[in-house]
Amino acid sequence: MDIKNPVESPVTFNLHRLEYLVAFAVTIGFILWHFTDINWFAAIGLFLYIDLLGYIPGAIAYRRSADGRIHKAYYVLYNSMHSLLSVAAVGLLWMWLIGPEWALLALPFHVFGDRGVFGNFLKPFGLPFEPEDTPLVHQLTALLKRRSATDGPVPLPYEEHPATIAAVGAHR
Template identity: 60%
Template sequence: MDQLNSFESPTTTRLHRGEYLAGLGVSLVLFFTHIGEVRWLPAVLLFVYIDLIGYIPGAIAYRRSPDHRIHKAYYVLYNTMHSLITQGVVIGLWIWISGPEWALLVIPIHLCADRGVFGNFLKPFALPFEPVVNEDFARLSQGLFGKQASSSATAAPAVGSQR
């Protein structure tokens, strides 16, 4: 991937996810090292609010839509709530207003787990809200990267957001 070709090879995808796994590891070590100092109500709320606002509404809309086409607002909600910038601002405001605390580590834990463990990055409007193999991208990957790009999943036509 470069500034003119915004896609990744299977290898660079694994490396990219690996960077988030490293961030997850550091965050978890810090969190568990200070577990006795964690305020649990803020920790739980900070962990779940990202998906309560950013993922669950879109996931419900996607599953309820017969053709799986959903409004772009769901993508914007997901991308805003799962943005390192947005969550950095949340952490900064929290520290400015209430002071630093170990519970804030659940935010990078959430984001790094989404990206490193589950492979969930920001969602483009042109792809379905939930992961579906895009046959055009599968052909491109196969042509560029060969067997290493082969997927065990069956390619399905792309279903983007048109509303």
């Protein structure tokens, strides 16, 4: 994945998840280390607000939708609430208004857990709100796998794969 190709293969996706799993484990370590210092009422509230505002409304709309299509606002809500930038802003605002406290560990615990444990990253408008097999994503994944399936240098040129021409030939 790079600036010109913002797509991950299953391997790089899992490596990306692994980075968040490590951060999740570190967060758990801090939670256990400071377990008795945590204001659990505040921690639970900080953990829950992310999904109460960012996930639950979209999940309800998605389940009520006959065709799985929902308004983009639900994606924006999810992405806003699950952004490391917004949880950092909430944490900084909390520290400014209330003061620093270990309950704030609930914020990275939530986001790192979603990404590392569940594989839920920010949601693009072009995919279903809830995880679903998407044929186009499977086609792209298979194409990337074929382009990397060689003992020699990678990636193989597009022209060496007839399926590539059929799949993306019209878009070249």
